[in-house]
Amino acid sequence: MQLVCPAGNLPALRTAIDAGADAVYLGFRDQTNARAFPGLNFDDNEIRQGIAYAHARGRQVYLALNTYPDSARLAHWHRAVDQAAELGVDAIIAAEMGVLDYACRTHPKLARHLSVQGSATTAPALRYAFERFGIARAVLPRVLSVQQVERLCQNAPIPLEVFAFGSLCIMVEGRCQLSSYVTGASPNRHGVCSPARFVRWDEHDGGERSVRLNDVLIDRFQPEEPAAYPTVCKGRYGVGGEIFHALEEPTSLNTLELLPRLAQAGVAALKIEGRQRGAAYVDAVTRTWRAAIDRHRVAPEAWTAQPAWQNTLSAHAEGHQTTLGPYHRAWH
Amino acid sequence: MQLSLGPLQYFWPRERTLAFYREAIAWPVHTLYLGETVCSKRRELRTRDWIALAEELADAGKQVVLSSLALIEAESELSALTRLVDHGRFWIEANDLSAVQLCRERGVPFVAGPSLNVYNHEALAMLIQDGLRRWVPGVEQGHVLIDELLCALDAKGVARPEIEVIGWGRLPLSYSARCFTARALDIGKDDCGFRCIDYPDGLPLSTREGRPFLRINGIQVQGDEIVDLAPELPRLRELGVDLLRVYPQEVGTDVAIAHLDRALTAETPVAPLGQRNGYWHGEPGMSGQARPDAA
Numbered sequence: 156m157q158l159v160c161p162a163g164n165l166p167a168l169r170t171a172i173d174a175g176a177d178a179v180y181l182g183f184r185d186q187t188n189a190r191a192f193p194g195l196n197f198d199d200n201e202i203r204q205g206i207a208y209a210h211a212r213g214r215q216v217y218l219a220l221n222t223y224p225d226s227a228r229l230a231h232w233h234r235a236v237d238q239a240a241e242l243g244v245d246a247i248i249a250a251e252m253g254v255l256d257y258a259c260r261t262h263p264k265l266a267r268h269l270s271v272q273g274s275a276t277t278a279p280a281l282r283y284a285f286e287r288f289g290i291a292r293a294v295l296p297r298v299l300s301v302q303q304v305e306r307l308c309q310n311a312p313i314p315l316e317v318f319a320f321g322s323l324c325i326m327v328e329g330r331c332q333l334s335s336y337v338t339g340a341s342p343n344r345h346g347v348c349s350p351a352r353f354v355r356w357d358e359h360d361g362g363e364r365s366v367r368l369n370d371v372l373i374d375r376f377q378p379e380e381p382a383a384y385p386t387v388c389k390g391r392y393g394v395g396g397e398i399f400h401a402l403e404e405p406t407s408l409n410t411l412e413l414l415p416r417l418a419q420a421g422v423a424a425l426k427i428e429g430r431q432r433g434a435a436y437v438d439a440v441t442r443t444w445r446a447a448i449d450r451h452r453v454a455p456e457a458w459t460a461q462p463a464w465q466n467t468l469s470a471h472a473e474g475h476q477t478t479l480g481p482y483h484r485a486w487h
Numbered sequence: 488m489q490l491s492l493g494p495l496q497y498f499w500p501r502e503r504t505l506a507f508y509r510e511a512i513a514w515p516v517h518t519l520y521l522g523e524t525v526c527s528k529r530r531e532l533r534t535r536d537w538i539a540l541a542e543e544l545a546d547a548g549k550q551v552v553l554s555s556l557a558l559i560e561a562e563s564e565l566s567a568l569t570r571l572v573d574h575g576r577f578w579i580e581a582n583d584l585s586a587v588q589l590c591r592e593r594g595v596p597f598v599a600g601p602s603l604n605v606y607n608h609e610a611l612a613m614l615i616q617d618g619l620r621r622w623v624p625g626v627e628q629g630h631v632l633i634d635e636l637l638c639a640l641d642a643k644g645v646a647r648p649e650i651e652v653i654g655w656g657r658l659p660l661s662y663s664a665r666c667f668t669a670r671a672l673d674i675g676k677d678d679c680g681f682r683c684i685d686y687p688d689g690l691p692l693s694t695r696e697g698r699p700f701l702r703i704n705g706i707q708v709q710g711d712e713i714v715d716l717a718p719e720l721p722r723l724r725e726l727g728v729d730l731l732r733v734y735p736q737e738v739g740t741d742v743a744i745a746h747l748d749r750a751l752t753a754e755t756p757v758a759p760l761g762q763r764n765g766y767w768h769g770e771p772g773m774s775g776q777a778r779p780d781a782a
Binding site: 251253 | 557558559560561562565583584585587588589591592602604605606607608609610613614625626627628632635636638639658660661662663664665667670671690691692693694695696697698700701703708710765766769770771772773776777778779
């Protein structure tokens, strides 16, 4: 199983490669990728340096072009595909049909991975992407149970990549409009969920803080209470007379204990989320998964999830909590 | 332009659902979308019941489209979808790529539902090759984006499919593996007890200041506001929109249909019954929010 790690910038890329990533994924510094946050991502020169660094060590670089251009902007995404081919990335990760089709027709040798934003959860959906765009791999949305992943591995026409660790997006990726409902800026169209320029923190008497997204109250925090980045899905609201995290608590997905099952199922790659996270996160999380995968490869029968690994991962989890999320049927 | 009745997004008791559609036969709606789009555990009407209802409504002179789930995870859900596609008499509303592929493999015409991501003319042109006959743009696409897309399609020399715009109802915003209704009631997803049936218009979610915000509907989240595009009819006509979709709500669907039907024949734009849909104007979907470029 390949370990695919996030690179929000060039130092993170080097960190991930040094820590044992088999591949890193990154994006251009514009709306062509789903992490178009200020201060993140790469220009051409940085990508060239990143590719040189990775290739010199036998590793790969994938470029995410996983947003949905409207008709007027499609040519810009086409140019981004051309650039990806020219730069020599090992694959693009895309979801939009116009982008995938252009890549398939214009740069057939450039490998295409179906992005998680493509929302392909079944064998027919994967067949569509394979027959139409000749994808070489698909990243599964974080909505399937481990049994469903196992079954899909048997039926899919191409190898599959699944999320292993990182901040948990609880909606079907590529089909969530909660951010755009409130701000008009959408992950699909603008590459951002909950853009920072719409976020406003207010401190009140007694140290309580409230956070608003385009003036909609997302949450309030007690003075000592830790606060995560405010997305609509991780706020606290009133439902049926009670205030709680009605959609999701700030928590991270952690599938470490499922590693043997995912390997047995034939999953091709494990993906770590977090291009917006710092070098310490990338380093610790990559090293931990590298060790876990290597140990499993050498001695699958004797493998157990080491407490030290779990401690490291928990320390880097959102809200210091982790969950098996939808991999585990009881999740609700 | 004609009216359509979009799929029932909520979970209503069997008799209530059947009575609703029998009432709809008399309404001035051209097309009815039938079937479960949110949760496969909702089985007051099973697949065969939906198909039987479709036959009945079609025999009464309505165009009927069979709607499919927006999120398909289990083999049983795929089998149900296959039964809809294989029936043969009706178009399918494809709400995800699985349905597109099954229709494509079997040569069945389909409508691209709003949860299928179609954002540009090239994607639409490919789906037309696959059998798409009608396109319902996703909720966040307003009149400018739709116009640009259709003009680009014309420039490509591809004949336009029918266009259907969401005209009235609560906007579907997201889907999850999690059941938010079960979570709110603190019961397991697998032991949900089908409690959605207690919330025929979804479960209201408000901010901690008491501002109505969203609706929880099983694994789906909707906007709380009921939007109404009746005042936009002149622009809808300019765009060449063929169908205006009304989503069933527990109360007032008949009033909304009558209101939109009046609006279609009125000489001047009518006053809205519901909220302004910000998305239509290139703004946040929730009405009254600052424009994206203003912050």
